[in-house]
Amino acid sequence: MEREAVLVGIDVGTSKVCALIGEVARDGTLTIVGKGVVPASGLRKAVVVNIDQTVRSISGAVDHAERLSGYQIDRAFVGVGGQNVESQNSRGAVAVTGHQREVTREDVDRALEVARAVSIPSNREVLHVLPRGFIVDGQEGVKDPLGMSAVRLEIETHIVTAGATAVRNLAKCVQAANVKIDELVASSLASAETVLSETERELGVAVADIGAGTIDLALFLDGSPFKTVVLPVGGxxxxxxxxxxxxxxxxxxxxxxxxxxxxxxxxxxxxxxxxxxxxxxxxxxxxxxxDVCRIIEARMREVFEMMAAEIKAAGEGMLPAGLVLTGGGSQLEGAAALGREVLNMPVRVAGPTDVGGLTDNILNPAYSTAIGLLYWGAKGLEAGASGPYPSTPAGGLPGRVRDALRNLFP
Ligand SMILES: Nc1ncnc2c1ncn2[C@@H]1O[C@H](COP(=O)(O)OP(=O)(O)OP(=O)(O)O)[C@@H](O)[C@H]1O
Ligand SMILES: [Mg+2]
CATH class of the missing domain: 3.90.640 (Actin; Chain A, domain 4)
Structure with missing residues (x-):
């Protein structure tokens, strides 16, 4: 199979740092050609608390992956977890100005900029501005408005933010390990790339990546995320x-x-x-x-109740496809059963799927984020766009916006 690109994903987790090198073929097939996993020290609840230790863990994982593959890692997609990840939804509307009032890419970009202009506190960094859909002259549910005749174009977006200092410290650690950042990706959205099906995302589904220190939760509807949040508990x-x-x-x-x-x-x-x-x-x-199981059950019940509260706050009955658990902590025996009981919805446990190559020990839910980062990067290839971080300064939209657009314009 002809090779399209070589991508790198780095998941800096509370318990381990995992660097994966993947070859993406023209047909989208992913083959792992390098991997490095080292225990992490220096993070608390997925937030960097010790720069030196974190840099050492990242360098260790990168070295392993390079040696195994023969590739030199220059840049990577990097997962962002931690309790400072939050989201909000924002709409932006513009008048369609182009020739014959047909919606152009430029109209979409302008609408996105309006949606993005929603006030975001200066202590937060925007990770993603993801288009969810369009409203064209009042008609909702339009996925691709390009070429449509219209007077008014409105875009619905999902904006994911993280604490600015936490993001800066993570970026600093990755760069200190001599790796440039292709994109910072919310961990739950990365994991979703490999554990959720297209159908589940359309129907409405939640993914919860139960890590060592945090749970990265994302809720999907109509094919895109509408709520992204991190709970400060884990295995x-x-x-x-x-x-x-x-x-x-x-x-x-x-x-x-x-x-x-x-x-x-x-x-x-x-x-x-x-x-x-x-x-x-x-x-x-x-x-x-x-006694052992009673202690475990009490904590896990509380954890599922926290997830239930987030899901309920987002709207009752929105997730007919239920909840998909992943992350190392999802391997706890009985997790799906207790989840079904507390949440009263379908619950399954899933790990990474559809990967080839050096997959020994990584086809396990603890590696969903790392493998998902490669899928996230591969999706960007299709759209032919990816804005390097941090070359887009605050408010420097184009790179990230183009990047976000790939979700809707495959
Ligand atoms: N078989 C298992 N049964 C129960 N728990 C397990 C099992 N295997 C791993 N775990 C738990 O999974 C957790 C580690 O998961 P994972 O590797 O996904 O975390 P992480 O990505 O490093 O952390 P985070 O995402 O919170 O930053 C640990 O708490 C560990 O105890
Ligand atoms: Mg994790």
Whole structure:
């Protein structure tokens, strides 16, 4: 298959940094040719709190990926998580001015600029201005207005922002690792690229990437995101609860969770006891499995209730395709079952799909963001546009707008 481009995705997560190099063929097929995964230190809830440690983790992951592939990494798509990611929807309207009053690309760009001009606090950085659809002379639900005769063109956009200082620190770390930034992408939107189907997005669906420190949540309707938000909880909270509840170390708690944990209490029967000493504790102590699972279930129930509140606030009954869980934390046994019970909607767990090449150990939900970043980049290739960050200064729209437009003009 003819090679179209080589793209790089870097997911700087709370627990690990993952750099992937992917070859995208002309038909869109993605082949992983390089990968590097190193444990992260220096982040708290996906926000950089130690620059040196974060740079070291990123450099480590990049080195591994380069050595494996023989490629030199120059630039990358970088995921942005952290509790400072938020979104809002904004409309922009313009009069169609062109020849014979046919909607042109320029009208669309102007409408986007009007939508983008919504007031955004100076302490926030715009990550995405994503067109959701158009209203042409009052007619809603227009996906592609180019060439339509009209007097008035209105665009609906989804604007994703993040805390400006957090974004700057992340960008600084990536650049200090000698990598330029193709684009900063909200983690949930990256993950969505590989775990959601086109049909689900059209119908209405949510994706929740349960990481170590955060949950990146995005809600889709009519094919595009309409709410993007990050919840400041993740798998680490479950581990912490276990360590405190069972008076044990974080390492033992993590092993207990992964090997014996479940948040579906209906499947935990009898009173199985687990010998904790096999997990590294000195004395021959045992804990009961039901106690372990009760602690996990209590926290996970709360986590699903937080998701339910966000989904409810966005509008009841908007998501007939339900919720798709991904991220390392979604691998907890019983996660989908408890999710269905609390949210009262279809819930499934998904990892990356449709990837070839060096996929050992990465076809697992913990790598959805990293692989999704490559898909996000590949989508940009189709539209032939991508604005390098940070060469577009605040308000420097064109690069990002063109970039955003690819969603609607494939
Ligand atoms: N089999 C498993 N069962 C339960 N939890 C698991 C399992 N495997 C991994 N986890 C949890 O997944 C979390 C790590 O997930 P992931 O790698 O997606 O996080 P991250 O991307 O580094 O963090 P974040 O997205 O919050 O910045 C950890 O809390 C870990 O305990
Ligand atoms: Mg993550």
């Amino acid at each position: 680490n909270n479950v581990t912490n609860d276990l360590a405190i509840g069972l008076k044990t170390s974080l390492q033992v708690a993590e092993e207990l969770k992964i090997q014996h944990g479940s948040c579906d209490l209906s499947t935990v029967i009898g009173d199985e006891s687990i010998s904790v000493s096999t997990l590294g504790e000195a004395a021959g102590r045992t804990v009961s499995r039901i």
